[in-house]
Amino acid sequence: MQPAQEEQPADSPVVASSRTVDIAVSLLLLALAGLLAFDNWRTGLSWDSTGPQAGYFPFYLSLILAASSVYGIVKELAARQSEPFVRREQLRRVLQVFAPTLAFCLLMQWLGLYVASFLLVAGFMIWVGRIAVWKSLVTALVFSVAMFVTFDIAFDVIMPKGPLEALLGF
Amino acid sequence: MEAFHLLMYGFGVLLTWKTLALMMLGLVLGIFVGVLPGLGGPNGVAILLPLTFTMDPTSAIVMLSCIYWGALFGGAITSILFNIPGEAWSVATTFDGYPMAQQGKAAEALTAAFTSSFIGSLVAVLLITFLAPGIASFALRFGPPEFFSVYLLTFCSFVGLGREEKHKTLISMSLGLLLAGVGMDTVSGQLRMTFGWSELFRGINFLVAVIGLFGISEILLTMEERLALRGHAASISLRVVLKVWKEMPRYWITLLRSAVIGCWLGITPGGAIAASFMGYNLAKRFSKDKESFGKGRIEGVFAPETAAHASGTSALLPMLALGIPGSGTAAILLGGLMVWGLNPGPLLFVEHKNFVWGLIASMYLGNVVGLILVLSTVPIFAAVLRVPFAAIAPMIVVSCAIGAFAIQNAMFDVWLMLLFGIVGYVFKKIGIPLAPFTLALVLGNRAEDAFRLSMIGAAGDMRVFWSNGLVGSITTLALVLLFWPLLSALWQRLSGAHRAH
Numbered sequence: 001m002q003p004a005q006e007e008q009p010a011d012s013p014v015v016a017s018s019r020t021v022d023i024a025v026s027l028l029l030l031a032l033a034g035l036l037a038f039d040n041w042r043t044g045l046s047w048d049s050t051g052p053q054a055g056y057f058p059f060y061l062s063l064i065l066a067a068s069s070v071y072g073i074v075k076e077l078a079a080r081q082s083e084p085f086v087r088r089e090q091l092r093r094v095l096q097v098f099a100p101t102l103a104f105c106l107l108m109q110w111l112g113l114y115v116a117s118f119l120l121v122a123g124f125m126i127w128v129g130r131i132a133v134w135k136s137l138v139t140a141l142v143f144s145v146a147m148f149v150t151f152d153i154a155f156d157v158i159m160p161k162g163p164l165e166a167l168l169g170f
Numbered sequence: 171m172e173a174f175h176l177l178m179y180g181f182g183v184l185l186t187w188k189t190l191a192l193m194m195l196g197l198v199l200g201i202f203v204g205v206l207p208g209l210g211g212p213n214g215v216a217i218l219l220p221l222t223f224t225m226d227p228t229s230a231i232v233m234l235s236c237i238y239w240g241a242l243f244g245g246a247i248t249s250i251l252f253n254i255p256g257e258a259w260s261v262a263t264t265f266d267g268y269p270m271a272q273q274g275k276a277a278e279a280l281t282a283a284f285t286s287s288f289i290g291s292l293v294a295v296l297l298i299t300f301l302a303p304g305i306a307s308f309a310l311r312f313g314p315p316e317f318f319s320v321y322l323l324t325f326c327s328f329v330g331l332g333r334e335e336k337h338k339t340l341i342s343m344s345l346g347l348l349l350a351g352v353g354m355d356t357v358s359g360q361l362r363m364t365f366g367w368s369e370l371f372r373g374i375n376f377l378v379a380v381i382g383l384f385g386i387s388e389i390l391l392t393m394e395e396r397l398a399l400r401g402h403a404a405s406i407s408l409r410v411v412l413k414v415w416k417e418m419p420r421y422w423i424t425l426l427r428s429a430v431i432g433c434w435l436g437i438t439p440g441g442a443i444a445a446s447f448m449g450y451n452l453a454k455r456f457s458k459d460k461e462s463f464g465k466g467r468i469e470g471v472f473a474p475e476t477a478a479h480a481s482g483t484s485a486l487l488p489m490l491a492l493g494i495p496g497s498g499t500a501a502i503l504l505g506g507l508m509v510w511g512l513n514p515g516p517l518l519f520v521e522h523k524n525f526v527w528g529l530i531a532s533m534y535l536g537n538v539v540g541l542i543l544v545l546s547t548v549p550i551f552a553a554v555l556r557v558p559f560a561a562i563a564p565m566i567v568v569s570c571a572i573g574a575f576a577i578q579n580a581m582f583d584v585w586l587m588l589l590f591g592i593v594g595y596v597f598k599k600i601g602i603p604l605a606p607f608t609l610a611l612v613l614g615n616r617a618e619d620a621f622r623l624s625m626i627g628a629a630g631d632m633r634v635f636w637s638n639g640l641v642g643s644i645t646t647l648a649l650v651l652l653f654w655p656l657l658s659a660l661w662q663r664l665s666g667a668h669r670a671h
Contacts, residue, residue, distance in 0.1 A: 022600045029341060036348055036363055043362045051626035054355035054362050057618045058348055065344040068337040075337070085599060090394045094595075097393045101386070101567050101591075105584050108571065117568040121561070129560020136561075143565055147572065156224045157576045 012089035019082030026072040033066035096128050112162030118144040173300050177534075180527030184535060189232055192225075193532065196233040197540050200240020205247050205551045206562060212498040212608075213384040214241045216377060217569045219506055220576035227510040228525050232532040234506055235486075238499055239291070239536045242482050243544045244551065246283035246475060251276060251552055260478065262450040266463065266470025273466050277406045280548055281414040286425060286472040288541045290479035293429040294436065295533040298487045302519070302530075305491040309516035314623035315634050319644040321617040323651070324494055328606045330654035338602045346607040349374045350614025357622050369582040376505045376612045378574045378583045382590025383597075383604055384498075385570040389563055390595045405549045414468070421472050424453045428473045432480025436496055437487055449477030483533065490526060491516060494613065498605050501612045509577070 040055035040062065047053065076082075086094070100120055108116040118140045125136035151157040152170070161170060184190070203214030215237055222230035245260040250267035263283060270279035312320075329339050352363045353373030364370040418425075428449035435445040453473035454463045463470050485496030486503070493514035495501035507514045512522060519526050544551075574587035597604060628634035636642040650657065 018600055021596065025596060025600060025602075026341075029345065032345075039363050039365065043360060047630060051357075051622050051630065054358045054360040057621060058351045058363065061344045061347050061351075064340060065348065068340040068344065071337045072341065086394070093393045094390050097389055097563055097567075098592075100564070101588065104564075104567065105571065105588060108584070109581060113568075113572065113575070117564075117571075120568060121564040124564040125558075125560050129558055131558060131560060139561055143568075147568065151220070151572060151576075155221050157220050157572070158579070159572060159575060160581070 012087040014084040014086075015088050015091050016085045017082040018085045019076050019079060021085045022076045023073055026069040026076070030066055030069040030073070033062040033069060037062040037066065097124075100124055100128075108160055110162060112165050113159040114144045114148050115162055115164050117147060173303060176303070176523070176527050177299055177531060179523070180529075180531030181535070183228060183524050183528040184232065184531045189229055189528075189532075192229050192233040193236045193536060193539065194543075196236030197240040197536065197543055200237035200242075201244040201247075201540075201544060201547075201551055202240070202554065203237070204241035204244020205554050206566075212380065212502055213388055214238075215499055215502050216380045217385055217566070217573045219377060219502070219509075220573045222506065223509065223576060227507070227512055227522070228528045230506065230510055231503070231525065231529050232536075234503060235529060235532055236536045236540070238482075238503070239533075239540045242291075242479055243284060243287060243540050246280065246287065247544075247548060247551055250279045250283060250471075260446070260474075262446040262474035263471060263478075265450065265474075266465070266467050269464070269466035270468070270471070275466065277410045278414055278468060279466075279471050281406055281411050281545065282418075282468050282471040283475045284541055284544050285415065285418065286428075286476040287479040288537055289425055290429050290432055290476035290481075291483040291533070291537045294433050294480045294483035294487075295530070295537070297433055297484055298490070298533070299530055302487050302491045305487075306516040306519040309492055310520070312516070314620045314627060315637065315641045316644070318617065318620035318624055319635055319641050319648060320492060320494060321613055321620060323644055323648040324609065324613070325606070325617075326648040326652035328609070330651040334601060334603045336655065338600075339606050342597070342602050342604065343606040343610045346610025347614040347617070349379070350376075350611050351618065356615055356619055369580070372578065372580075374586065374611070375577055375583060376608075377502070377509070377577050378586050379590045379611055380502055380505070380608060381570050381573050382587035383594035383608070385566065385573075386587060386591025387594030387598060389566055390591065391598060392559070393563065406545055411545060417468070418472075421469055423456075424469055424473050425476050427452060427456075428476035429480045432477035432482075433484040435477075436481030436484030445481035446474040446478040450474040486533075489514065490518065490529070493518075493616070495609065498608050501608050505612055 037059055040059035043055035044053035045055040045059040047056075100123060104116050104120040107119065111119075120140075121143055122136045122140035125131045125139060126133055129136075151159060184193075199218060200214060203218070215234055218237055219234065222233055225233070246263055246267070248254045249260040249263040250271050253264050253268040267279045267283060270276065309316075325343055328343065329336060348363070350373075353361065353371055355362055361371060428445075431448050431452070432445045435448070450470060450473045453469055454460055457463065457469065459467075482497065482499070485500040487496065489495040489500045489504050493504070493516070495504045504514050512518065512525065570587060571584055574583045575581065577583060594604060597607075624634050628637075634641075635645045
């Protein structure tokens, strides 16, 4: 689903063009291909008594990856114009969801998944969604408890837990 | 007749209260994820997979496949009422479905969509019931070279027939195959591409990657687009349903044509999206009244929905019979099979009869129950779309994290999921297709094993891939498909030159 062009606020400055990102990604992939090719060469890519060694198959794959990346770089460099990859306005919205997600992953290591999920849902609804505080808190509480009951109790899928769950005796 | 007996046996496996309850739960969850913009079939199945980890495989696959059927049904609701395709293959449904809703005929359009979906799946399930056991027993005679040539065919057909730029498909596929190889080498037991990092010894889990690539990246994209939801309300009365059903037989050719296209493209990898467009375009081409398409014609809903569901369902045929998924969702179900300790492939039909026939029976039952369920509950699910996205987005993030963590009880996987979320977001925006990556990641190890076992068997002689008629023709077909764009360009130039003379 590509966004329709006319929906975007055209005045928002372009942060990066598709061409720049395309080339950057291809360079990264090329570096990765080089690294993996080296590692597989070290593992061994020739034949021994039992057939091809462990590095054989992935070594040639990294060559394919490298070749495709180089082709992509050349092609993009030859291209004249390019569409915007992301506008500042869009990037801001993407970060609005990415930053809380990152914080959530960090927090779940100490607070446990369910407390972190309460904070994420409530915080996101209040600050990003601008939804009434009491509605957000109730929704987050109901959601986190429902998740706990579904996964931990009903389906026996064990998630990281923190001090609160310890206090409640789970 | 044997298939019929086995099917009855499958229904016997299925008809317990617990399984039926899981089926209903799966359908409701499936419709729910199908309706939510930014989720949909593969994402929904991937996120909800952890629910099934502690179940026995039969209950688990029944629930998962019902999530899938539900998601397929749910996709039509958003396409028709909100003009937002829940899935790429629902795009063609919006062409005539949304205009119908604007004209106040939403109920007709929805009934048409659900019923034709049902017919499409039914045709595909019949195909599976009668063809899959035969193919599986034929494939029992396959050795490593045959399997490798089939894998090669799968990969090559993606490169040759995909609509994306070829080098991007190649990037996606080789990256998937490489990442599949990280960790312990299954043949020699050697560690590779881990750089001494102990978290990587386990390898990169396929499902973790899928949850990130589809779930997290989809949330990022949906936020970026800032969807404004303005939809039409709808409820379906029995009168409307009967009216549409009475009209339906008039369009039998369209239905049949779409079902056949769908089944064919579903079995070939990556076909569901193409199937829905092809179904729509052919219905338009063969219609006497081409102009009325796109303006709210009921045939324009029948055609793509039948094709999309026929292909979505028949994508499970190669997965069951050969262990090669025909679509992204089928690939995730295949990943599930491995988690439950089953080894996908032709032996499944011999060693796990309960599982296979329970699944096939659940396709029949799930579709009938799903049809009744969606027809009666559309207003409830349409209301789901009015829940603000700011409430839904964090909940999806939490579900993704639970899914990623639960697979191996590892925090590292949660970080990996986040990384794949960014990768998916960037790849989608610069046009690197994700389906070949998914397929390569799930099949990579098996393809490599097949290759190396063939090489060991043949003492390194590549001619083993042409050693008999079967393996030779599959390998040749694979190479033809790989170079298909070049070959067809060459052919056009030659015939053009010929005409010029």
